[in-house]
Amino acid sequence: xxxxxxxxxxxxxxxxxxxxxxxxxxxxxxxxxxxxxxxxxxxxxxxxxxxxxxxxxxxxxxxxxxxxxxxxxxxxxxxxxxxxxxxxxxxxxxxxxxxxxxxxxxxxxxxxxxxxxxxxxxxxxxxxxxxxxxxxxxxxxxxxxxxxxxxxxxxxxxxxxxxxxxxxxxxxxxxxxxxxxxxxxxxxxxxxxxxxxxxxxxxxxxxxxxxxxxxxxxxxxxxxxxxxxxxxxxxxxxxxxxxxxxxxxxxxxxxxxxxxxxxxxxxxxxxxxxxxxxxxxxxxxxxxxxxxxxxxxxxxxxxxxxxxxxxxxxxxxxxxxxxxxxxxxxxxxxxxxxxxxxxxxxxxxxxxxxxxxxxxxxxxxxxxxxxxxxxxxxxxxxxxxxxxxxxxxxxxxxxxxxxxxxxxxxxxxxxxxxxxxxxxxxxxxxxxxxxxxxxxxxxxxxxxxxxxxxxxxxxxxxxxxxxxxxxxxxxxxxxxxxxxxxxxxxxxxxxxxxx
Amino acid sequence: xxxxxxxxxxxxxxxxxxxxxxxxxxxxxxxxxxxxxxxxxxxxxxxxxxxxxxxxxxxxxxxxxxxxxxxxxxxxxxxxxxxxxxxxxxxxxxxxxxxxxxxxxxxxxxxxxxxxxxxxxxxxxxxxxxxxxxxxxxxxxxxxxxxxxxxxxxxxxxxxxxxx
Numbered sequence: 001x002x003x004x005x006x007x008x009x010x011x012x013x014x015x016x017x018x019x020x021x022x023x024x025x026x027x028x029x030x031x032x033x034x035x036x037x038x039x040x041x042x043x044x045x046x047x048x049x050x051x052x053x054x055x056x057x058x059x060x061x062x063x064x065x066x067x068x069x070x071x072x073x074x075x076x077x078x079x080x081x082x083x084x085x086x087x088x089x090x091x092x093x094x095x096x097x098x099x100x101x102x103x104x105x106x107x108x109x110x111x112x113x114x115x116x117x118x119x120x121x122x123x124x125x126x127x128x129x130x131x132x133x134x135x136x137x138x139x140x141x142x143x144x145x146x147x148x149x150x151x152x153x154x155x156x157x158x159x160x161x162x163x164x165x166x167x168x169x170x171x172x173x174x175x176x177x178x179x180x181x182x183x184x185x186x187x188x189x190x191x192x193x194x195x196x197x198x199x200x201x202x203x204x205x206x207x208x209x210x211x212x213x214x215x216x217x218x219x220x221x222x223x224x225x226x227x228x229x230x231x232x233x234x235x236x237x238x239x240x241x242x243x244x245x246x247x248x249x250x251x252x253x254x255x256x257x258x259x260x261x262x263x264x265x266x267x268x269x270x271x272x273x274x275x276x277x278x279x280x281x282x283x284x285x286x287x288x289x290x291x292x293x294x295x296x297x298x299x300x301x302x303x304x305x306x307x308x309x310x311x312x313x314x315x316x317x318x319x320x321x322x323x324x325x326x327x328x329x330x331x332x333x334x335x336x337x338x339x340x341x342x343x344x345x346x347x348x349x350x351x352x353x354x355x356x357x358x359x360x361x362x363x364x365x366x367x368x369x370x371x372x373x374x375x376x377x378x379x380x381x382x383x384x385x386x387x388x389x390x391x392x393x394x395x396x397x398x399x400x401x402x403x404x405x406x407x408x409x410x411x412x413x414x415x416x417x418x419x420x421x422x423x424x425x426x427x428x429x430x431x432x433x434x435x436x437x438x439x440x441x442x443x444x445x446x447x448x449x450x451x452x453x454x455x456x457x458x459x460x461x462x463x464x465x466x467x468x469x470x471x472x473x474x475x476x477x478x479x480x481x482x483x484x485x486x487x488x489x490x491x492x493x494x495x496x497x498x499x
Numbered sequence: 500x501x502x503x504x505x506x507x508x509x510x511x512x513x514x515x516x517x518x519x520x521x522x523x524x525x526x527x528x529x530x531x532x533x534x535x536x537x538x539x540x541x542x543x544x545x546x547x548x549x550x551x552x553x554x555x556x557x558x559x560x561x562x563x564x565x566x567x568x569x570x571x572x573x574x575x576x577x578x579x580x581x582x583x584x585x586x587x588x589x590x591x592x593x594x595x596x597x598x599x600x601x602x603x604x605x606x607x608x609x610x611x612x613x614x615x616x617x618x619x620x621x622x623x624x625x626x627x628x629x630x631x632x633x634x635x636x637x638x639x640x641x642x643x644x645x646x647x648x649x650x651x652x653x654x655x656x657x658x659x660x661x662x663x
Contacts (some may be wrong), residue, residue, distance in 0.1 A: 087605060088612035139615035256573040353605060397621055400613040409606045415598040418590040441541040446587045 008316050010049030015071050018032040019043065020424035022464045033427035034064040034341060037468045056384035058164065082426065086359060090139030091400065092321075093348065093360040095146045095373050096131060096162065098123045100365060101153035103186045105219045108257055108299055110290050112377055113150055117418065119480045122155045123365040130168045130391035131363040137396035143175040147201075148373070150365075153187040163199050167492055177492040180204060182255070186220060187230035193232075193239065198274035202490045203236055205229055207254035207276065209262055217259060224383050229254075233276050248326070249485055251277050258285050258306065259299040266313035274320065281317070282330035283310055285455055288438050289377040307458035314462065321477040332461055333481040338428040339463065341482045348372075350430040352420075354412035358403030367391040369399055371408055374434035386434060406434045411443040425460045514580060519569035521578045523560045524553070525585065532558070534588035541584055546577060 019028045028044035029035040038046065038057075045051050046066070053069075062070045065079075100114035100121035114121045123131075135143055145166060147159055163179055170177045180202040196203060207229060208214040214226040231492045233252045240250040254273065256262070262269060273281045285306050286299055314329050321327065335347045348355030356371035363369055367390045370376040375386020388394070388402040399405075413431050414420035420429065435452050436445025447453040466474050513522045527534060534560055539548050546562040553559045562577055595602065617625075637645050 084605075087609050090613045090615065128509045139613060154609045353609055358609045395621065395624070397617065401610060405613070406606060406610060410602060413602050413605055415601050415605075416585055416591060416595050418594065421594055421598070441544070441584075442537070444587070444591060446583060450584075 007044065007047040009277075012068060013049030013051075014046065014310070015066055015068050017066055018422055018424040018426070019047075020461075022461065023468050025438050026470045027424055027464050027468075029424050029427055031427065032065055032076050033083050033338065034066070034079070035464075036060060036064055036066065037464070044073060051349065052157075059137040074444050082343050083338070084344070086344055086351055086355075087353075089346070089359065091355075091357070091359055091361050092138065092140040092142050092346075093134045093144050093146060093355070094131075094138070094147055094153055095360065095362040096123070096128070096152075097148050097150065097362070097364050097376065098128070098152045098158050098162070100150040101154040102149055102151040102184075103154065103220065104151065104184050106218075106257075107217045107263070108259060108286055110295070112290050112380070114304070116154070116371055121150065121365050123158050123363075123367075125158055125161050127365070127367040127391055128158050128162045131369075132169060134141055134361075134363075134369070134391060134394075134399065134433060135397050136173050136175060137165065137170055138175075140175075142178075144178040144180060147181040147183075150216065151187065152181055153183050153185075153192065156187075156192060160195065163201065163211060167199075174494070178490050179492075180490075182206070182428055184218065184225065185229050186225065190233050191207075193236065197236075197239055197243070200490050200492060202487070203252055205231075205233065205252060205254050206257065207272065207278075208257055208259075209265055210272050213261060213265060213268075216261070217257070230276060236483065237277055241250065245489055247277075248279065249487060250489060251279065253280055253351065254278055254490055255282060256284065257284060258309070260301045263301060263305055263309040268299055268314055268318050270320070272325065274325055279326055280328050280330050280333070281312055281313075284331075285451075287374065287435065289374050289434075290380065303454040303458070306455065307462075310455075310459060310464050318466075318474055318477055320478075322473045326480075332463060332478075335428055335460055335463055336478050337482045340478065345484065347430075349432045349452075350428075352412065352414040352426075353409040354430050354432060356386075356408045356412070356433060357400055358400065358409055361399065363391060369394065371405055372434055374432070374438070378434065378438065385437065408443060411436075417444065417447060422458075423447075428460065429456050514571070514574050514578070515539070519564040519566065519574065521562045523562070523578060523581060525558045527552075527556050527558050530585050530589045533590050533591045535560070535585060537592075538581065538584040542577070542581060545553065596612040626650050 002123060015030065017030050019026055021027075022037065025037045026038070026040060027037055028043070028046070042057050045057070046061060051061060051067075058067070061067050064077055071127075090186055093232075100112065101116050102113040103116060106113070114466065132145070135145060143154045145162065147162075152159055159181070164474055181202070182198070182204045185205055206218065207226075208217045211226040214229075215223060218225045220228070233254070237247065237251045241247050254276065256269065256273075264433055269282065269481055285303070288296065288300075298435075310331075314332060317329055319329050334345055334347045334350055336345065344351055346355070356375070358450045360372060361369055362371070362373045362376045364379070366374050368376075368379065369389045369391060370379065370385055370386045370387055373388065378385065379462060386404065388404050389399045410416060412431050414423075414426050414429065414431065418433065420431065421427055423429065429451075431445060431447070433443040436450065437443050440446055440450065463478075466478070511524050514520070515622075535550070538552060539560055542548055542562060549561040551559050560581065562581065564573065564577060566573060578590050
């Protein structure tokens with residue numbers, strides 16, 4: 001639609017901008033993340049430096065920092081600072097792999113699990129304590145310890161020990177401390193649930209969609225993984241209600257892994273999540289870590305097919321929202337918070353630089369520390385490129401000041417990336433160094449044929465397409481998706497002073 | 500037996516199916532050496548890689564596939580990947596130079612934000628004999644230390660290595 005030969009930009013009129021055709025409009029964005037959707041003739045006039053002073057278009061362009069005339073450096077700097085506030089934050093997410101043992105066998109998970117008799121893959125209390133000591137050295141005033149596995153309930157005693165030890169140690173340090181656990185709930189019982197609720201551990205799970213799909217991908221010897229998970233989701237939600245917590249805010253959220261088999265079942269997946277009372281669905285594509293080549297061919301899919309699935313699913317979610325059903329798509333919510341809200345929700349793989357090491361750390365059962373969970377999974381396959389130390393040997397500053405962390409901060413800075421540096425979506429985007437390394441051989445990757453880039457671009461094309469259509473109902477839903485309501489109940493209470 | 504690929508200009512590429520190898524010649528004025536190092540290094544898990552300089556302004560990359568039986572298509576893909584990676588590396592090299600100030604600033608702030616100031620414990624553990632304080636030229640030595648008479652060598656002292 002736009003003929004580059006006809007544009008003939010005039011030096012000195014436009015401020016920095018990037019552009020991309022979205023439907024029959026042209027999206028322009030700038031470094032500060034401001035954006036406008038222009039009609040084709042408006043864009044041509046802008047690019048040629050022929051926008052009439054005093055016109056509505058001139059005002060819109062000037063107010064959002066697209067013209068040199070009236071460009072306010074201090075305002076632009078403030079906007080940029082608001083979008084990059086995470087840079088100073090330090091690691092706030094600390095992933096603890098308390099065991100590799102797992103009661104389920106999942107089609108897509110090999111590097112992250114061990115059989116139930118592999119007791120040597122349990123984290124010891126001593127290792128756990130050293131890891132907690134490091135967590136509490138983080139410069140971030142807010143820290144979340146996330147229990148992962150394997151299945152963390154297999155090493156429940158150490159989970160309890162970590163909660164008790166961290167809470168006790170934090171009494172004198174005073175960080176805002178939270179615990180979350182990602183569990184399949186297969187080993188949960190009422191006694192454990194009582195304890196976890198009493199200690200305000202937020203519970204999350206994995207649901208791969210409807211029963212048949214879930215049970216085909218996540219196998220228990222009894223063949224009832226879905227039924228067990230669903231039972232406990234309902235039970236936990238009941239318990240939250242009994243505690244007087246707002247059910248629209250406090251309920252079990254679940255994570256989906258999208259395999260080839262999921263793609264045609266987008267409607268069933270959304271319906272399943274709504275039926276379970278989940279308010280959010282993260283349509284994550286499968287990642288390439290931890291399974292064999294043969295399995296990859298069975299589970300993987302072209303990203304174009306994924307994007308069709310994504311669009312179908314989110315279109316359907318928007319329809320449901322229009323009918324009063326509140327369900328949001330997590331990817332969309334993250335991007336829209338940046339696009340519409342002007343600030344960054346600090347999702348570690350969608351920021352520049354990414355959060356590996358500087359925003360998050362992963363602690364393996366044996367005390368080895370990695371910049372990210374993907375790095376830990378790579379190590380399980382024999383490649384320790386992302387290991388930055390061990391809790392028994394490394395001081396906190398050695399870990400986060402490790403040369404690998406610095407290399408990742410540079411590699412995931414989009415200002416060093418061909419394509420990204422000129423991309424219209426740069427202010428809202430990010431890249432994952434471990435994924436690049438695994439799939440393209442370097443931590444930089446090549447965005448032109450990078451699957452994560454294709455997904456990010458495709459989702460943002462979809463979202464800006466919806467913004468361009470301007471359906472008030474959709475815009476209202478999008479605004480709602482950017483509203484973050486804090487779940488304060490899960491913050492560990494400050495210690496009461498001695499009488 | 501060496502052959503060429505029709506889509507590549509004469510003299511730039513040779514492939515040897517029997518040996519499972521490919522030789523690519525790069526113009527060193529187009530591709531900066533750091534970009535060539537970075538790009539070729541990314542191939543060492545898939546191939547054995549040798550760099551040399553057959554002529555002024557030329558860098559020659561020889562790749563031997565690690566796969567036992569390499570097909571023409573596999574070699575073609577290897578060379579294509581290398582060409583793309585070298586271009587990406589060269590572009591990235593340029594961008595890193597162009598955006599050096601902003602990249603350094605962001606990285607420094609990110610690292611400082613994560614590390615924080617050193618605690619007293621960190622300072623107590625600091626190794627002040629670190630290599631940064633090495634003094635190979637003897638600049639920090641006093642004149643007396645630097646030029647004092649050396650003690651006569653013991654007749655039992657071992658001969659230095661390399662003595663005939």
